[in-house]
Amino acid sequence: MKVVPIRYSSDVAAMTRFYEALGLRVESKSRPGGWVELPAAGGMLAIHRSSGEDVGRCELAFEVGEPLEDVAARLRAAGFEPGPPMDEGFGHSLRVRDPDGVWVQLNLYDRDLYT
Numbered sequence: 278m279k280v281v282p283i284r285y286s287s288d289v290a291a292m293t294r295f296y297e298a299l300g301l302r303v304e305s306k307s308r309p310g311g312w313v314e315l316p317a318a319g320g321m322l323a324i325h326r327s328s329g330e331d332v333g334r335c336e337l338a339f340e341v342g343e344p345l346e347d348v349a350a351r352l353r354a355a356g357f358e359p360g361p362p363m364d365e366g367f368g369h370s371l372r373v374r375d376p377d378g379v380w381v382q383l384n385l386y387d388r389d390l391y392t
Contacts, residue, residue: 278342281338281339282320286327286332302315307366312326339381349362369387
């Protein structure tokens, strides 16, 4: 499993330039330009376009390497109720609230969809 913090920004291009200046490099991006992925040694930073109160927010996500249904079953067995798997432009995802009530996103990528 890979840690994937998602940084929401009103200007994806400027934010991308900032993190490239820190030494990260773009690996994948959406065709319309709404998000980019910048891999690092221990995970990846994703930058997503947003507006309003989401700007500046950071969300914790994980890239999983197994069916989301298996992860959901483990979460339920531990007493946590995830939302349903969602079809996404990058593959599939599901969200679940952690014990503090904060959403955590789990992503199963199909890189052929956008790279």
